[in-house]
Amino acid sequence: MQAKDAIKILVVDDRPDNLMSIESILEKESYTIVKAHSGRAALKVLLHEYDFSLILMDVLMPDMNGFETAALIYQRDRLKNIPIIFITAHNEDEAIFKGYKVGAMDFIYKPINPELLRIKVGLFVELYRKTQSLLEQEQHLLNINGTLQREIEEREASERKVRELNQQLTQSNVYLKTINEELDRFAFVASHDLQEPLRKIRVFSDMILQKRADPEEVHRHIQKITNAAARMQQLVNDLLRFSRHSVQGGDFEQVDLNEVVRGAVSELEVQIQQANAVIKIDTLPTIQAIPTLMQQVFYNLVSNALKFRKKEVAPQVHIYAEKDGQKKFYHIHVRDNGIGIDHQYLTDIFVVFKRLHSYHEIEGSGIGLSICKKIMDQHQGHIRATSELNEGTTFIVGLPEMQEMRDLSAS
Structure with missing residues (x-):
């Protein structure tokens, strides 16, 4: 290369x-x-x-x-x-x-x-x-x-x-x-999704150049151009973020998930206050993991809970752990009271750039959950979701116990 x-x-x-x-x-x-x-x-x-x-x-x-x-x-x-x-x-x-x-x-x-x-x-x-x-x-x-x-x-x-x-x-x-x-999917985003904001920029730029609009209309046109440019910048940034993620990471170490989750929630403090959200965190285990990547997982999951909330309903997010002794795994649950997901799409949501809603309705490019899946694969873990429409969604993050992780790493 x-x-x-x-x-x-x-x-x-x-x-x-x-x-x-x-x-x-x-x-x-x-x-x-x-x-x-x-x-x-x-x-x-x-x-x-x-x-x-x-x-x-x-x-x-x-x-x-x-x-x-x-x-x-x-x-x-x-x-x-x-x-x-x-x-x-x-x-x-x-x-x-x-x-x-x-x-x-x-x-x-x-x-x-x-x-x-x-x-x-x-x-x-x-x-x-x-x-x-x-x-x-x-x-x-x-x-x-x-x-x-x-x-x-x-x-x-x-x-x-x-x-x-x-x-x-x-x-x-x-x-x-x-x-x-x-x-x-990269090619599709490059050739299709980027074209949509570009078309808007060209159309409204032409309107301004033709001087057919009054000052108020010109201001509205400029605002639409700015919004389209921001959308295009987001798509480009997400493309680069996903393509570079495979080479990012760090060393595995003993990680207290309580500190990791609190760090992720702290980064979302402004969004949590704006949404009047309640975040409940139960006692979580200590595992062997890459701390920066695990914090990104919980940041994306809590961010999703805030983003896909019901109108007129304050978001409630409950994060708790269950232990599967037989399989030597911890299951960390992130449960919300949001709009939920249709059963038929519960697998699709982890596919890169797969969106279930128009970005006009809810911002984003469909990359957060695919990055979560990449991170969990790197940790020999898994991530899945259960949901009911209008009844909220629960994301379940499966992580090996510390001894199990050491055994997997050694093999």
Whole structure:
């Protein structure tokens, strides 16, 4: 996988001023920018250099346009995974359809919005890096499988090893499937959810520029633009937060869950006061855990209880523990009196970016519970929910006892 300081972007445009403008917009991001003044020049560059994370290409160019150039690029196996973003001044459906047909990942419209260009480039560079990581893992798994096949042919004694490694291969494929599903959701958010606030920004900006509104209307338009920008910023931040979470963490240590939960509740003090909420915390156990991650779990669960409360009803949250002696697990319950969840969605709520309500109704992007699940997987634990519509929800966090956690870590 490429380090950020080694990320290369190919920019293709027949106008030197456009190339200079794009390079200037992206210069703070530490990317290596390679410029080409035509489609043919871009193809010549790609004959010798394959390690581009992204291609930004103008559609309208003499001799060979952007769509024709992209079609030729994607004929080569070594280049077919490089995402292409077309830059165009035209927004007709036919042109957009043609661009997606030849393999475009997205469009940026002229005049270029610098902040939008930086956001999109950052998202697609991150997407390309994750794709490359998956391809490397896939190749690694294929190599392992090939080695196993040769060992099976060479000696019968390798059967036991083959069974063990095939089991690992199955587990890795499940992991890859999960990552692919997350990448699909990343792509959806990048191409769909981010478009919605952008459309609002463009529409209301055009209204202001056309000077058809009185001052009060202009103020309302500006407020809508601000709200849309905030929504887009939240989506981008959540994308980055989820993608980076897998590398975050710390050391396991003896943790008093009473202190962890009090810390999480303290962070939500303002929201609790605004909602006039009552938080009841019973005595909780001491476990082996990563304290910062466990605090994030309870922060997200209490925050959800405040967010999905009933109108005109003060939230009540009860946090208590039960011990499962047979399985050597503690079950920490976080019970609220909120709007509840339909039974059919109790599994879906832990899927990244899965929302049961429009963000117009309740703020958020559907990432908090998926992060909770990641953290519990890291702790060899689990999280689930029970609920009735209009009767509240109980989240149950399962954590091993300290001795059990030490045994799992040692194995």
